[in-house]
Amino acid sequence: MIELIDICRTFAVGGQEVRAMDHVSLTIGAGEYLSIMGPSGSGKSTLLNIIGLLDTPNSGTYSLDGRDVTSLRDEELAAMRSLKIGFIFQFFHLIPRFTATENIELPLMLAGVPIKRRRERSAALIDSFGLGNRRHHHPDELSGGQRQRVAIARAVINQPAVLLADEPTGNLDRSSGAEIIELLEELNQGGQTLVIVTHDPEIGERAGRRVRVVDGRLASDSGG
Amino acid sequence: MRPLDTVRYGLSSLGSNRVRTALMLLAMSIGVAAVVLLTGIGNGARLYIVDKFAALGTNLVIVIPGRSETANNTPATLIGETPRDLTLEDALATMRSELVHRVAPLNIGELNAVRQGRERQVPVLGTTAAFLDIHHLNIARGASLPEEDWDIARPVCVLGSKVYQELFGREPALGELIRLGGYRCRVVGVLATEGRSLGFDTQELVIVPVAFAQMLFNTSGLFRILVEGKDLQSLARLKKHIVGTIANRHYGEEDVTIITQDSILATFDKILRSMTLTVAGIAAISLVVAGILIMNVMLMSVAQRTAEIGLCKALGGTRGHIMMMLVCEALLLSTIGGILGLLLGFAGAWGIAQIYPELTTTPPLWAVAAAMAVALGTGLIFSLLPAGRAARLDPIRALARH
Numbered sequence: 001m002i003e004l005i006d007i008c009r010t011f012a013v014g015g016q017e018v019r020a021m022d023h024v025s026l027t028i029g030a031g032e033y034l035s036i037m038g039p040s041g042s043g044k045s046t047l048l049n050i051i052g053l054l055d056t057p058n059s060g061t062y063s064l065d066g067r068d069v070t071s072l073r074d075e076e077l078a079a080m081r082s083l084k085i086g087f088i089f090q091f092f093h094l095i096p097r098f099t100a101t102e103n104i105e106l107p108l109m110l111a112g113v114p115i116k117r118r119r120e121r122s123a124a125l126i127d128s129f130g131l132g133n134r135r136h137h138h139p140d141e142l143s144g145g146q147r148q149r150v151a152i153a154r155a156v157i158n159q160p161a162v163l164l165a166d167e168p169t170g171n172l173d174r175s176s177g178a179e180i181i182e183l184l185e186e187l188n189q190g191g192q193t194l195v196i197v198t199h200d201p202e203i204g205e206r207a208g209r210r211v212r213v214v215d216g217r218l219a220s221d222s223g224g
Numbered sequence: 225m226r227p228l229d230t231v232r233y234g235l236s237s238l239g240s241n242r243v244r245t246a247l248m249l250l251a252m253s254i255g256v257a258a259v260v261l262l263t264g265i266g267n268g269a270r271l272y273i274v275d276k277f278a279a280l281g282t283n284l285v286i287v288i289p290g291r292s293e294t295a296n297n298t299p300a301t302l303i304g305e306t307p308r309d310l311t312l313e314d315a316l317a318t319m320r321s322e323l324v325h326r327v328a329p330l331n332i333g334e335l336n337a338v339r340q341g342r343e344r345q346v347p348v349l350g351t352t353a354a355f356l357d358i359h360h361l362n363i364a365r366g367a368s369l370p371e372e373d374w375d376i377a378r379p380v381c382v383l384g385s386k387v388y389q390e391l392f393g394r395e396p397a398l399g400e401l402i403r404l405g406g407y408r409c410r411v412v413g414v415l416a417t418e419g420r421s422l423g424f425d426t427q428e429l430v431i432v433p434v435a436f437a438q439m440l441f442n443t444s445g446l447f448r449i450l451v452e453g454k455d456l457q458s459l460a461r462l463k464k465h466i467v468g469t470i471a472n473r474h475y476g477e478e479d480v481t482i483i484t485q486d487s488i489l490a491t492f493d494k495i496l497r498s499m500t501l502t503v504a505g506i507a508a509i510s511l512v513v514a515g516i517l518i519m520n521v522m523l524m525s526v527a528q529r530t531a532e533i534g535l536c537k538a539l540g541g542t543r544g545h546i547m548m549m550l551v552c553e554a555l556l557l558s559t560i561g562g563i564l565g566l567l568l569g570f571a572g573a574w575g576i577a578q579i580y581p582e583l584t585t586t587p588p589l590w591a592v593a594a595a596m597a598v599a600l601g602t603g604l605i606f607s608l609l610p611a612g613r614a615a616r617l618d619p620i621r622a623l624a625r626h
Contacts, residue, residue: 093534095532
């Protein structure tokens with residue numbers, strides 16, 4: 001499903017080259033539940049961004065679903081992101097002037113799905129995510145846990161094969177964080193590949209496969 | 225992304241910052257309203273003046289002695305430098321054509337008019353009764369100049385109303401004598417109080433028969449000849465006829481200059497048109513300023529919404545999508561602002577028409593179209609830079625900024 005071979009990524013910071021990814025190879029199978037842990041600045045977010053096609057490696061190859069995506073053009077990358085990948089962020093990144101429904105439908109809107117079909121698909125998700133009485137609320141009228149639910153609904157509305165979550169509980173209290181993790185695990189059980197970047201060892205330990213990143217290298221990998 | 229969604233997205237973005245949007249709309253609408261209103265006024269003034277000119281008779285041809293080689297209206301033509309004068313016989317000769325309706329020879333000079341110790345310098349016009357008809361000058365009291373052979377130097381005069389008042393006060397003037405230059409002449413009529421007519425204030429004129437004027441000024445030449453054609457269509461043929469007739473009499477030399485009212489009219493029309501354009505151009509600058517404002521606001525809006533733009537990219541938005549969303553937002557601003565401006569401009573034009581009913585202040589269609597086009601154009605051009613900047617945003621950094 002996801003196959004990274006010898007990936008390098010360097011950033012120029014103040015005239016100095018910083019190697020955020022140093023010859024990383026990683027294969028993730030369809031339906032896997034993987035956590036990426038490591039100290040701050042170790043390169044775990046960079047790894048997630050490369051998997052999510054938001055960042056392109058300086059060298060190495062990345063194939064997603066058997067297709068080499070290392071050198072795709074902007075439109076093709078956008079299409080891949082739209083169809084294959086769902087992002088979940090620490091800060092939710094909901095558009096404040098949109099209602100919950102509109103936020104959830106944003107990927108479909110960008111993909112040009114007609115509004116009627118969007119409503120059908122978002123309505124089903126809203127109900128199954130327990131947001132039924134919140135569909136017309138704006139993000140500032142929602143609790144943190146509800147916001148993250150909306151964000152997850154947005155991530156899965158296009159039924160992507162891969163869910164990428166960057167510190168999904170970092171901005172939530174313990175109980176709503178636990179609910180969010182359970183929701184993500186449910187989705188994973190439904191067949192979607194789940195990759196979580198986290199600081200929290202408790203959350204990281206739950207994953208079926210745990211990867212540690214230190215100084216841009218894979219320090220340990222519990223499986224694969 | 226569907227066009228309707230792009231529009232909806234733009235509207236929601238504009239709606240999220242109402243004060244900023246309202247200020248932008250104000251700037252844009254003032255610009256458009258200024259163009260519409262100023263061109264409306266300019267156009268109204270042009271129509272008004274052209275209309276007044278046309279009332280003077282557009283099928284009038286003015287013959288001036290002397291040939292100007294370069295332009296029609298140089299000072300030399302007004303002074304009338306010429307080897308050969310225009311004479312009464314020339315004027316009579318031009319009359320012999322079915323194209324000619326009326327002919328009025330004209331002599332002009334300045335003389336002292338004296339009556340019982342009251343003295344005043346007045347412009348004296350030597351002509352025939354036809355002149356008064358051509359220029360729509362009405363007689364208030366008495367009669368016009370006598371209709372008789374042009375070469376009879378009968379010492380009579382028609383006074384302008386102001387001259388009459390200054391010489392006679394409230395006393396009756398008909399049949400009385402005044403001194404003009406060295407000669408005595410009898411007042412036969414007084415002009416009605418009427419406005420100005422092309423260059424002379426008719427209220428200050430003294431009009432005498434042309435032959436008498438030639439005697440007064442001691443000349444055999446004419447200042448000019450006015451020829452009124454039967455209709456506008458044959459004006460070109462009339463001009464040819466006049467030049468030909470006079471050239472025949474002047475040993476084949478075409479030594480006169482012909483001015484038609486319509487060429488004067490055309491000149492005025494041109495001047496006023498370019499003035500309207502200039503004013504419109506100045507107003508359009510305010511539109512461009514509004515465009516620059518749009519650019520500023522869009523840049524600010526992009527800076528404020530980096531996370532949102534990054535998000536759209538992460539969710540499958542292409543650079544094209546982002547460009548389109550922001551350009552659409554700017555176009556919405558300028559369209560709404562433009563429409564508001566049109567309403568404002570038309571309302572203003574209507575208001576002015578209420579105050580000055582003789583002015584038709586309807587803005588010309590081209591100005592309305594141009595104002596909208598400039599509004600949309602500036603909206604488009606000045607949103608390209610901010611939109612391009614947004615499209616090139618690195619989604620990772622955009623999302624990280626929080």
